[in-house]
Structure formats: C-alpha cells, structure tokens
Amino acid sequence: MLQFENSAQTRIYLDHNATTAPSKTVLDHLPQMISEWGNPSSIHLSSRGPKNILRETRKQFAEIFKCSSLEIIFNSGASEGNNTVLKSVWEKFGLEKNEYIISQIEHPSVLKTASYLQTLGAVIHLIPVLKSGQIDLEFIKNKINSKTALISCMFANNETGTVFPIQQISDIAKKNGVNNNILMHSDCVQALGKYEIDLAALNLDYATFSGHKFYALKGCGILFAKKNAPYANLIHGGGQERSRRGGTENVLGIASIQVMLQELKYxxxxxxxxxxxxxxxxxxxxxxxxxxxxxxxxxxxxxxxxxxxxxxxxxxxxxxxxxxxxxxxxxxxxxxxxxxxxxxxxxxxxxxxxxxxxxxxxxxxxxxxxxxxxxxxxxxxxxxxxxxxxxxxxxxxxxxxxx
Ligand SMILES: Cc1ncc(COP(=O)(O)O)c(C=O)c1O
Missing domain, CATH: 3.90.1150.10 (Aspartate Aminotransferase, domain 1)
Structure with missing residues (x-):
C-alpha cells in the first residue's frame, strides 16, 4: 500500500513564498474536480465537464483581470510561462532587435532563459537594484534604444517582498521605444493572492502566474499574452490552447485555480x-x-x-x-x-x-x-x-x- 507522510500536520508553515498548501475550498472541491477526468479535446460527452472547467476558468480570470479570455494560455506554471515569453520575443525579432532589459533579481526561470538567449546573440542589460530593494528606473531609461525588444521586471520579489513600480516601467517602455513597441513582461507569481493586481492598468504585453503560490495545485499556471504580442510555442503538439501550447490541459489544476479565483473576493x-x-x-x-x-x-x-x-x-x-x-x-x-x-x-x-x-x-x-x-x-x-x-x-x- 502506498504510504504518505503528512509532514504538514504538526508544523507551523511560514514559507508561503515557496509554495502554499491547497486551500480548504480546493480540498473540499477535489472529489468533484477529479470526477471530471475526461479529455477536454474529445468530442463525446465525457469532455463536456473538463471543457466547461477550462472555459469558466478562462472567463473568470478575464473578468477579474479585465482582459480577453483569448489572451489566456494555461500551462504548467510560471517557469514555463517565463521561458515562453522570452523565447517568443527572441523568435520574433532575433538579432534584428536583440536587446533585453531585465531586472537583476528575477527568478532563475527568467535569468537563465536570458543567459540562454545570450548564447544565441541577445544582449542582456541587467537592471541594478538599490539598497532599498527598488530597481533603478534611470538605468532602464538609459538603456532603451531602437534595438530594445523587451523589458522584464517581476511584480514583487519572492525573497524581500519588494513591490516594483510596474506601471511606471510600462510607461517608460511604451513612451521611449521606437514606435512605442518595446514589449513589457512582468512575472506576477508572488503578487497573486497578496496584492491587488490591475492587469489592464499595468499595460503589460505578458504576465505570468502560478497556481501553487496561490493555494491551488502544483503544475498549473496561466500566461497572459496580449493580443498581437509575439508568441511562439514552447511545446509543440496538439491543438490545445488554440494551438499555442501542446499537451492535454491539467484540468484538475485549472479547476483548482478556478476555485481560488473565486476566493479573491476575500x-x-x-x-x-x-x-x-x-x-x-x-x-x-x-x-x-x-x-x-x-x-x-x-x-x-x-x-x-x-x-x-x-x-x-x-x-x-x-x-x-x-x-x-x-x-x-x-x-x-x-x-x-x-x-x-x-x-x-x-x-x-x-x-x-x-x-x-x-x-x-x-x-x-x-x-x-x-x-x-x-x-x-x-x-x-x-x-x-x-x-x-x-x-x-x-x-x-x-x-x-x-x-
Ligand atoms: C517570482 C517567481 N517566478 C517564478 C517562479 C516559478 O514558478 P513555478 O514553480 O510555477 O514554475 C517562482 C517560484 O519559485 C517565483 O517565486
């Protein structure tokens, strides 16, 4: 018989930036969620429930964050989302527009992808951080030029909790780029559930989210990619997610995100x-x-x-x-x-x-x-x-x- 040790039972857990336990509401809904095990891409009746979960979660996310449900891509989490964003931009512009301005304190899924792009010819400008924990906005202004493709700055830092002025950085990106076309990405993983995010006001082209930092299950996340923002598949495969991400969707994980989106009222x-x-x-x-x-x-x-x-x-x-x-x-x-x-x-x-x-x-x-x-x-x-x-x-x- 399989045995699981419940290491959480007598613990006091104060590491919620690393991961969160699924909320009680998620646990309460688990049996119902698991009962929808059909493949959402099938055309018979067993797909109806799972399809509905995907549709409803997309709809609710779009309503809360004031975006279009077509701008949402379900994936495995923020590492995948961050990889997808940087590689999409590279695929679109390559050496033609090869400069990236990225905060020095991003998660490794951003920094290591940037290092990988560097081996292909990308020029990475790392935005320094001040002693206060804030990033240097002047640095961003000074580095922007006609070759700047993307600015990437996390919404809030996972270690210090510092919240960055994303709206201000977006403004800099949009006002200073040639033809206002510098793309802007924010890793919003640490903010979800801890800060009110007004995605529309932030004027982002991309935002990444992860379920397990937000009392949902592990292995599920959301990538917001604005209509017309460059997009390239990280995973090629079936026609899932409007052919933007191959692989049968993690319906259980997505259902847990749906439950948590409803909890955002608190x-x-x-x-x-x-x-x-x-x-x-x-x-x-x-x-x-x-x-x-x-x-x-x-x-x-x-x-x-x-x-x-x-x-x-x-x-x-x-x-x-x-x-x-x-x-x-x-x-x-x-x-x-x-x-x-x-x-x-x-x-x-x-x-x-x-x-x-x-x-x-x-x-x-x-x-x-x-x-x-x-x-x-x-x-x-x-x-x-x-x-x-x-x-x-x-x-x-x-x-x-x-x-
Ligand atoms: C800021 C930030 N971005 C991205 C990630 C990676 O998220 P995931 O575990 O969903 O790949 C984490 C997780 O540690 C994080 O804290």
Whole structure:
C-alpha cells in the first residue's frame, strides 16, 4: 500500500513564498474536480465537464483581470510561462532587435532563459537594484534604444517582498521605444493572492502566474499574452490552447485555480490580516532580539513577507534549528536552499555576503494565525540566543587556545 507522510500536520508553515498548501475550498472541491477526468479535446460527452472547467476558468480570470479570455494560455506554471515569453520575443525579432532589459533579481526561470538567449546573440542589460530593494528606473531609461525588444521586471520579489513600480516601467517602455513597441513582461507569481493586481492598468504585453503560490495545485499556471504580442510555442503538439501550447490541459489544476479565483473576493481582508500579523511580528522581533534588521523595509513590500538579517546567526543553522522545532521558513529562494552560496537577490541589493548568510525569510499565508506567530517568535528568540551563545563560547575557547 502506498504510504504518505503528512509532514504538514504538526508544523507551523511560514514559507508561503515557496509554495502554499491547497486551500480548504480546493480540498473540499477535489472529489468533484477529479470526477471530471475526461479529455477536454474529445468530442463525446465525457469532455463536456473538463471543457466547461477550462472555459469558466478562462472567463473568470478575464473578468477579474479585465482582459480577453483569448489572451489566456494555461500551462504548467510560471517557469514555463517565463521561458515562453522570452523565447517568443527572441523568435520574433532575433538579432534584428536583440536587446533585453531585465531586472537583476528575477527568478532563475527568467535569468537563465536570458543567459540562454545570450548564447544565441541577445544582449542582456541587467537592471541594478538599490539598497532599498527598488530597481533603478534611470538605468532602464538609459538603456532603451531602437534595438530594445523587451523589458522584464517581476511584480514583487519572492525573497524581500519588494513591490516594483510596474506601471511606471510600462510607461517608460511604451513612451521611449521606437514606435512605442518595446514589449513589457512582468512575472506576477508572488503578487497573486497578496496584492491587488490591475492587469489592464499595468499595460503589460505578458504576465505570468502560478497556481501553487496561490493555494491551488502544483503544475498549473496561466500566461497572459496580449493580443498581437509575439508568441511562439514552447511545446509543440496538439491543438490545445488554440494551438499555442501542446499537451492535454491539467484540468484538475485549472479547476483548482478556478476555485481560488473565486476566493479573491476575500483578498483585501486577507492582505490586511497578513499585514497586521507581519508588522506586529517584525516589531516584536526588533524589540526582543538585538541586532536584527529588516531588509527592504523602506520600500513598499508584500503584506506577507519579512526578510530579516540577524547578526552573528547563520541563516542555514537558524533554518535547521527552526525546522527541528517544527517551523518551516526559508533562508532565501527555496530552489537555492541547501546551496552554501548566499542569496543573489540580497547580494544584488548591496548586502554583504555575511549579512546575506545571516538572513531568514518568513512568508505568512492566508491562514496564518496570531498564535502561530507568537509561537514562532518565542522559538526564534530561544534559537538565536542559543546560536549566539555557542558562537561566543566557541570564540572564547578559540581565543584561550591561542593565548
Ligand atoms: C517570482 C517567481 N517566478 C517564478 C517562479 C516559478 O514558478 P513555478 O514553480 O510555477 O514554475 C517562482 C517560484 O519559485 C517565483 O517565486
């Protein structure tokens, strides 16, 4: 018999920027969702339910984000979406218009695709990040020229929570490009469910979303590609998604996104709930633990994210101690955890290697409670004290050995 260990049962999960547990509503709808297992491309009756799920999800997304349902492509998630966007633009313009302006702190699915395009002849200008966590808008203006094909900047950063001025960057793209034709992409993964996104006002050509960061299931995402924006298939195959993405759609995942789109009616309430908890948590940590700083605190941040630097406390050691104590947090991006290298995002912001190595990321979720935060603060205080005292005594012992 298959056995699954439910590692989430007794845990306090504070890593919602890495992934989210499917919401209770998604879980409640699972049996009904699974019962629609037919292939949406079939023409017999078994396809009707799945087809309906695709149609309704597209319609609801288009209504909420004020776009056309034809501008929505279901895919496997944001890595696929980001790859598709950059490669589509390259396929359209190639060497003719080969310059890309991309923020230095994008997710690897953007940065590594850009590096790949570089091997084909693309010129990549990485927008530097200021100590505040904000990107340098002047840099964008200075780099734009007649060869600029695309500007790509995430809506909010996964590690620090910094929210970027996407509308302003879009304006720069549209006003400064030759014939207003610089394309604009934003990876909106971290914003969905944490920030009110007005897609129409942002004037984007492309936006990428992922289900599993938003209490839906893993392996499903949405790519918004504006009508007439260049598009090239990443996956060739059947005629799914109007022949823009081959492969039978992940109906179950898409159904879970549909459920979550309906939950967006609670967004403002969830944002203020998370913000109150996060702000109280930060002020209590600052009060009770000395030598702590909050990264990017001067910038607008997502309501749920807190990135701390705790002096003289190694992030990995802290993470492991918290893990043993029953708390899931992160030291940086989940995909780079376990790597001894400090977070490139924090380094890009001008933090020293040491500061970056002493960092901890806490990501609250829609379901995080006051009690969980109180338990987390108590555990953190104890762990920081312990690590600092071990460090001090080993330094003292070290000194004695050499005296
Ligand atoms: C900002 C950002 N973009 C893209 C991704 C990749 O998303 P997915 O897991 O859906 O491929 C992530 C996930 O870590 C992310 O945080």
């Amino acid at each position: 967004l403002n309430q969830k944002i203020s709930q998370m913000q109150t908890l996060r702000d109280n948590m930060e002020s209590e940590i600052l009060k009770k633990i000395n030598n702590v700083s909050i990264t990017a605190v001067e910038s607008e941040r997502l309501s749920n994210t807190s990135s701390l630097v705790i002096t003289d406390v190694d992030g990995e050691t802290m993470l492991m101690s918290l893990d043993i104590a029953g708390f899931s947090v992160s030291t940086g991006a989940a995909c780079s955890s376990g790597s001894p290298e400090p977070s490139p995002v924090l380094l890009a912001m001008g933090l020293t290697r040491n500061e970056a190595q002493n960092s901890l990321r806490i990501g609250l979720g829609w379901g995080t409670t006051e009690i969980e935060i109180q338990k987390f603060i108590s555990a953190l205080i104890e762990i920081v004290e312990r690590i600092r005292s071990i460090d001090t005594s080993s330094k003292e012992n070290g000194k004695q050995n050499y005296v």
